[in-house]
Structure formats: structure tokens, C-alpha cells
Amino acid sequence: MPPEIQTLLMQDLVYMATDGAFAAPPPEMPPELMQKPQVQFAMALYHRWILRFPVKAALYAKSNKMPFIIMPGMQPDGAYSPLNHNFEKILRMAEATRPQSIRFLEEILAMYEPTPSAGRRESRKIKVPVMDTFAHLTEDTTDMNHDWNAGDKLISQYEFAMQIHFDLCYNYFFYGQHDLAIKNILGCRENCDLLEKEVNSYGYGTYKEMPWGNFYYASMDKDDILGYIRALNLGSEVLNEEPSLLQKLQESIANHYTGLVAVLQADNLIREIPMIHRQVVELDIQGSASSGAFTVARDLLNRVSALNAVRYALEGGLPSTHPDFLNKFKIVGIKFFDLLFWALAPVLMSDLSEKDWEHLRMFFLHLATSQCRLPMDRIDEYLKKYVGEAAESIRRKLITDEQLNTILNDPIHSNDEDMDIPRELLTDEWESPGFDLKTVPELEMGRLKKCLIEASTADDVRMCLVKLAMMSPSSPLWKLNPSWKPAGGLANALISLPRGFLQDFGYVVSGAS
Incomplete structure (x- = not known):
């Protein structure tokens, strides 16, 4: 729905709920009006919309990758577009009103949230307006007398508070105020649990359990609540969950890459983190080290590169399609070959499928025949260093004796000083002695x-x-x-x-x- 229509609908709802007292929601609502349930409902909905609008607009712009190009006739007026003057006006209004909206919603929560002294009595009910609530003008009427008692849709105070807490968390999380986001997602979770107990006891309309996606008022899903709990690093504390490797990776990044190597080593065994996240971390470390943003361990970047190379190999990647990996050999030298076996050792000792072995074989054969001039004659030595007595059997799975002998006897692995280069290749003269020349x-x-x-x-x-x-x-x-x-x-x-x-x-x- 275009932002202009959203604004008009929100203002019209407040106008009708206050019996025309205000054309637009005021900064402060008179106390006598706030005692009316319909005014509380309308104002809460309006201020919820104020908090959600900037976030929705930013997510819409990001997901659609809107171009900042003026195309007359091609940009609809109602779009979430930075070129739309009405949109810009509404967005600035929402951002300016944000503190007021937060304060109002916190006051509403203070009115409806359960307190320890309240005990376990039945929750208060809030009426949700229905279509029959709103009277339409006819040719015989000049006043609109809305029936705020129409309909039978009642919601629990727990559902009402659950949604408001969620919207506050939604907004705080977007603005990076994580402490306040944690406070509100915990409040949302608490009211969700209370609502679930109530629904299990009394039902919810025709439903006998929590009707996620079919509430009269709340619009979030259970997964949305759980997602914010996990995003705020509360999964183990609130949900008794073991954090995923992706979460551990994000925590490591937030703590200046503490424990990063252990996370990547574990991921090479179960392959849970998407490869793109690992590559981004490697680039971030490289950028941080070169810019001096903060100090990292001297060999951290090389270890991360080696671990990523192993994961890349397990997914069927080849060295020739990973030029940054080959460049490491040119820059770091033989030490990177040692790091590669260090990174590979836990994987080789794990329970690999035949497909995994095939991927590793192809990766090493391509690597051995590349221009990196690797010390393939020492491959058994490197393997024994990291996998012990199983080195010989593992090496034969990677590269057979016949393949290894072929590679070692290849001229590319011979010493440059002993290489016999024809004299004709060392001169720029076009004449070659011993040949009959034909003038061209x-x-x-x-x-x-x-x-x-x-x-x-x-x-x-x-x-x-x-x-x-x-x-x-x-x-x-x-x-x-x-x-x-x-x-x-x-x-x-x-x-x-x-x-x-x-x-x-x-x-x-x-x-x-």
C-alpha cells in the first residue's frame, strides 16, 4: 500500500476514534480521551505504524535495489522511493516522531502488562473494531456515530502487549539499540507464554492452540520471535539451544575473531556455514590487517585461507577456479603447503563419503600439476606430521603411488638450474644454424x-x-x-x-x- 494511503488511514482512524477532536494525532493526548478503549486502540496502532514504517521502507529499498535514477513516467508516486517527495516527508515525520511513539507505547504497556501483585486472574480483554463499527454517511445523515461496541472480536491483554513488545524490539534492533531490543523481545516472549497458557485453557475463537498467522491482532509468527531471540544471542539462555556455527562465527567476528579458527575447523566437518560467509570473513581480516584497523595474529589470515581452501575442495572446487588460493602459495611459499595439511588433517581423520574423497583427489591432482611448484616428494612427511601412522593409507586415497611417481618425474618439478634449454630459445635472432633458409x-x-x-x-x-x-x-x-x-x-x-x-x-x- 502506498505510504500516503497508509498515513491517511492511520490519521482517519485516530480522527474517528476521538470523534473528530484531532485531524492528526497530537503529541500529547488529553487524559480524558485516553480512558476510552477505542482511543487507546487507535493511538497504539498509529504509534506502532510510526515505528515500523522506517524499518519497512529501508528493507523494501534494500530488497528491491532501487536505482537512484530519474525515469519520468516510470516511478510510481506511491512507491517507497527516495525520489518520491511524499515518501521523504512521511519518513522524516516518522523518524522525528519516534521518541514520542516509543514513550506512548511504553505507557500503554504499563497499563496492560501483568504485574506480580495481579496474581493469576483472567486477563483483561480489548475489543478489536470490525467493519460494522464504522457508520457510513448517507443522504439523510450529516454525522458519523460509530458503534465502538459492535462485533465480538476480543483479544487478550497478553496478545496486545506481545505485539507492542515485538514492534519495539523490531525498531530498536534496526537502530542498533540491542540492550533495549533484548528487553522487549523478552517481554514479547513472556506475554507469548502467558497467551499460550490462556489459549490452551480457554481456546482462541475456534482454535484450541496458538493460531499463529490467524490472530485477530498480532501479526508476527513464532519464528519471528525466535529469530530475534537468536539474533540477540539469547538462544542458549532463553531457548536452551546450542548456538549454530553461523552464530558462533558472528560472535567471533564481533569479538575481533576470537575463536575463529575453531569455528572454521568444526564447520569443515559438518559444513553448516555458507561458503560466502567464510569468504567475507577472510576478506575482512585481510582488509583489517592491511588498514591497521586492529591487530590480528600474524598467521590468522593464512590459517583462515587454508581452512577455507579445504572447505572449497570438499564442495568440489578446483585450485584453478580459486586464484586467490594459488596466490597464497606465491606469497607465503612452502609454509602455506604445511598449513594446508594442518587444515586438512581433521577432515581426513573424519568419516568422509566417497564423494568427498573424490573431490579431495581432484583438488590435489589439480594442485600438484599446477604452476605452484609444490614439494610433492614430501607429501608423506606432511601427512605423517598431522595424521600420524595413518599417513600412508590416507595418501594413497588422495594420490596413488602411480600418480605420485608420474608427478615427480614430470619436468615441471625438476630444478631450474639443471634444465637444458635450447640455445635457440635464449636468443632473439631469427636465423637458426643448420637449417636451409627460405626468404620470406x-x-x-x-x-x-x-x-x-x-x-x-x-x-x-x-x-x-x-x-x-x-x-x-x-x-x-x-x-x-x-x-x-x-x-x-x-x-x-x-x-x-x-x-x-x-x-x-x-x-x-x-x-x-
Whole structure:
């Protein structure tokens, strides 16, 4: 629903509930009006809307990734758009009114929430307006006398307080006021438990248990309440739940990566945390370490990279599709190979499926045949260091003896100093002794152009130009190298000269100097 319509409906409800006393909700409502149940209901709904509107607008904008581009005729007036002036006006009003709305809702809660002295007596009931409540104008009437007693929809004070607490938590959480959000989600949970006991005893309309999604007033789901409890790190305290690895990861990030390695090691065994979260953490550590935002352990980044590489391998990833991983070998060197086996050891000792072994085999074979020049002849040594006596059997599962021998005998693993490189590859001469040469004009012209570009003296330039002019007199040789740029206006003067040797010679010598 467009924000303008929402605003009008909220204001109209308050206008009708107060019998036209106010065209818009005032900062302070007179006490005599606040004694009326319909005024309490309308004002509570209005201030709940004030708290929810900025959050809903922000989430709507984020989920739709609205472009900040003016497109006449394409942007509807009623949209949650920063280009919409009415939207901006309503949003500023809601943010300015926020403290007043919070204060009002807390006063309402003080009126309806149970107190220890109240005992276990039956909860107070609040009437919810129905369609028959509102009288419509006809041709014979000028006044609207609404029947606030119409209908039979009554809600418990527990449902009323549960929803208000939830909206306060919803708003506080969005603005990062977590202590207040915790207070209100606990209040929401308390009223939810009281409501559930009441429903189990007396029912709720035709329902015999909590009708989540079908309340007369409350709009949240049970999962919404549980979600905020977990998001505020109350899962173990309130729900007696063991925090998930993703929650532990977020707690570690909040505590400057304390215990991060243990979380990632555990996740490599059960693979619960989405890979994207692990990659973001690695990038955050890299950014924090380089910017000096805070100090981290010297090898934390390398350990996180190795642990992420293992998880990446278990999901079927290959080194060639993870360039950052290969760069670690170039930067850190052989030590990263050692860290890789350190990260891999708990996984190798766990109960892996055949598919997991296949993924690890493919990962290591690709890694062994990459350009990283890994010490594959020491793979048994690394495995024994971290998995003990099971090293040999595990290595054969990763790389067979035949595959390992093939890799070790591959020339790519030989010492560079002992490599026999043909003389022809060490020279830039085009002639090869012992071969009959066949003159190819195109090759000769290419050789001369190469010599011209590499020429370092005016005599060399002149000799090359003379030979090229005989082979292709009409070709503008000064265009051959774009890096030749004569100083000042000399370039234009040379270009305006007649086509010939003087133009080429002047342009090349002045442009290369």
C-alpha cells in the first residue's frame, strides 16, 4: 500500500476514534480521551505504524535495489522511493516522531502488562473494531456515530502487549539499540507464554492452540520471535539451544575473531556455514590487517585461507577456479603447503563419503600439476606430521603411488638450474644454424620493424628506414610504435610534411628520444 494511503488511514482512524477532536494525532493526548478503549486502540496502532514504517521502507529499498535514477513516467508516486517527495516527508515525520511513539507505547504497556501483585486472574480483554463499527454517511445523515461496541472480536491483554513488545524490539534492533531490543523481545516472549497458557485453557475463537498467522491482532509468527531471540544471542539462555556455527562465527567476528579458527575447523566437518560467509570473513581480516584497523595474529589470515581452501575442495572446487588460493602459495611459499595439511588433517581423520574423497583427489591432482611448484616428494612427511601412522593409507586415497611417481618425474618439478634449454630459445635472432633458409619478405619486413622499434641511435634508425623504404616505400613507418610522441607541436609539423624518409626519420628520432 502506498505510504500516503497508509498515513491517511492511520490519521482517519485516530480522527474517528476521538470523534473528530484531532485531524492528526497530537503529541500529547488529553487524559480524558485516553480512558476510552477505542482511543487507546487507535493511538497504539498509529504509534506502532510510526515505528515500523522506517524499518519497512529501508528493507523494501534494500530488497528491491532501487536505482537512484530519474525515469519520468516510470516511478510510481506511491512507491517507497527516495525520489518520491511524499515518501521523504512521511519518513522524516516518522523518524522525528519516534521518541514520542516509543514513550506512548511504553505507557500503554504499563497499563496492560501483568504485574506480580495481579496474581493469576483472567486477563483483561480489548475489543478489536470490525467493519460494522464504522457508520457510513448517507443522504439523510450529516454525522458519523460509530458503534465502538459492535462485533465480538476480543483479544487478550497478553496478545496486545506481545505485539507492542515485538514492534519495539523490531525498531530498536534496526537502530542498533540491542540492550533495549533484548528487553522487549523478552517481554514479547513472556506475554507469548502467558497467551499460550490462556489459549490452551480457554481456546482462541475456534482454535484450541496458538493460531499463529490467524490472530485477530498480532501479526508476527513464532519464528519471528525466535529469530530475534537468536539474533540477540539469547538462544542458549532463553531457548536452551546450542548456538549454530553461523552464530558462533558472528560472535567471533564481533569479538575481533576470537575463536575463529575453531569455528572454521568444526564447520569443515559438518559444513553448516555458507561458503560466502567464510569468504567475507577472510576478506575482512585481510582488509583489517592491511588498514591497521586492529591487530590480528600474524598467521590468522593464512590459517583462515587454508581452512577455507579445504572447505572449497570438499564442495568440489578446483585450485584453478580459486586464484586467490594459488596466490597464497606465491606469497607465503612452502609454509602455506604445511598449513594446508594442518587444515586438512581433521577432515581426513573424519568419516568422509566417497564423494568427498573424490573431490579431495581432484583438488590435489589439480594442485600438484599446477604452476605452484609444490614439494610433492614430501607429501608423506606432511601427512605423517598431522595424521600420524595413518599417513600412508590416507595418501594413497588422495594420490596413488602411480600418480605420485608420474608427478615427480614430470619436468615441471625438476630444478631450474639443471634444465637444458635450447640455445635457440635464449636468443632473439631469427636465423637458426643448420637449417636451409627460405626468404620470406613478410618475415624480413617484420624483423626490420622490430629492429626499428628497438633502435637506440639515429644511425640505427636511418639504416632500418632505408631498408624498409626499399621494401614498402608507401608505408607510414612513423605510425609503427604508438609510444613515439614528439614533444610540443613538433608532431603536427612532422605529420604535415610530404610522405617520405624525412617525415619518418624526424618523427621516430624525436619521438623516441
